[in-house]
Structures are given as C-alpha cells and as structure tokens.
Amino acid sequence: MPELPEVETVVRELQPVISGRTISKVESYWHKTVEFQATRPPEGQRVERVGRRGKYILIALSGSTLVIHLRMTGQILTYQNAHQRPDVSHARAEIFFSDGSGFVFNDSRKFGRLRFVDDVEPVLAHVGLDALDKKFTKTYFDKKVAASRQNIKALLLSQKLVSGIGNIYADEALFRAGINPASEASQISSVRRHRLYSEIQSVLRFAIEHMGATISDYRDPNGNMGQAQHFFRVYQQQGKPCVNCGNTISKVRIAGRGTHFCGKCQKLYVRNNGK
C-alpha cells in the first residue's frame, strides 16, 4: 500500500499524538510481526520524535528506535483510551502507553514489521536518499540516472538511488515527465531527466497535500482514507483515454510490476533505436 506520501501522512499524524508518551507494553499477535533486536526492553521508554526515511517509519525512543515498515497492507491505528480501541480483524501487534492510549498495527497480509533496534543505520544501509530530502539534488539524480543501464522503472523502484517511490508514483512521475517506463536510464535525454527529477518531487508533494492515496487498504492513523487516487493520470487508468493526447492508456509488466503508461506521449529511449 504505502509509498512516500502515505508514510509521510502517517508520520505527520503520529508525531503529535504519541510524542512524549511512555511505552508500558508491546504485544505481538503474529509471531513474525515484531522483532526485538535492541539491548533494552521497550517498556518504560519514552517517544522522543517520529520521522521517516523513504517508506520506513522511525520512532525514536529514549533508549532505542522503533522502525516500522507497513509493506503492502499495514495500518497504524491510534486510540486515546481502551474504550476507543479500533475493532479490526487483522491486528498483528499493539503498542500500549502508560496513559491508556496506544496504537494497533493492523495488517491483513502479515508483511509489515515493527523492529526495535539500538541503531537505525544498519537497517537503512541499503536505502538511498529520501526523494524529498534536500540532499537529493538534481545533480545527484542526473549523474546516477545517466550512469545506469537499468530500465528507468526498475531503477526508481529499487530504493537505492532514491527512496520512497513505489509503483503508483513511479508510473505517475514517468507519465508527467514524458518518459516510457521501459526506457534505459542512461539513454534518456538530459532535458527529460531533469523533468523527471522535478516531476518526482511535485507528484509526491501533491499526493501528500491530499493525504496520500487509498487503493484498498491504506488508512491514516485516524482510520481515514487518502484522496490522491482521484488525480491519477495513468495508474489503473488502462483502457481510458490519455489526458494529454486521447490515446488509450496501456498496462504491461515491467520490472515484475503492473506498469501503466501512454505509448504516444511517453517517449521510449533505447539503444540502437529503430533498427
């Protein structure tokens, strides 16, 4: 489910609600969901702040860090007291605070993880710069894209060059930049590389303003849906006319993922073009 805009929405709503609270108990309802890898037990630790890198939620505690990844269907649902605890069918874990509040981790597919660690660096070692990080510059992106022989869609999804972009926003950014997702990264013109750099950021910012996108499972910590899905131009728009040229939007499989694009206004960059 969640890509950068959805995770950012979760972080923004979680930060003011859980900061300053003290963990009194951690429950795991599925044996793989919670991993205790920190030296000190979480009980008695205070939430200092809530942050994010790519799709990883980082909850800094007084003596360790709780790293949460929602994967496909994970939801963090907060409540103020036991009476308001949400009634969900796939609760996999729960954090209880000493004042009676807490949050349920609901996750039908069981892919999501809550990990308590001493140091976040090993966890994030293979995660590239966040797409909205100031250090993610045009020069950096330009160099990396120009040097890669991967197809651009796979490169954006890898999380190594830049983190936070998933299947939806990869397709949307490539459409807005006019680049066919099957294009080889190094063959893309410098003008369109620059366009892709700015479209990545604007499509992510736009989605954050609309509280992320809900396709089926995504909910924010208050249980609300996102609204960004109403503005998709290619994602799940196969068979419909392109908003630019009227050509029918296609769906194919690239990098193992369903990929949506307009064959007419997204240019394909490949070696030996033509023959």
Next chain:
DNA sequence: CTAATCACCTGAAGGC
C-alpha cells in the same frame, strides 16, 4: 552487476 523468479500472506475479482 543485472534481471528474473520466488517467497512471504491474505483477500478481492474475474472466468467458467
């Protein structure tokens, strides 16, 4: 190094 495939899981949707 890359690319493809599977693995992890459940539920929804479509074909018959």
Next chain:
DNA sequence: TGCCTTCAGGTGATTA
C-alpha cells in the same frame, strides 16, 4: 454458489 487463477501501494533472498 463455488472452484481456480491472477493480481495487489513492497522488499529480500535466490538463481541464472
């Protein structure tokens, strides 16, 4: 109604 297949906002391991 029900059975079977395919697909899904992700990523990590394994295999060519």
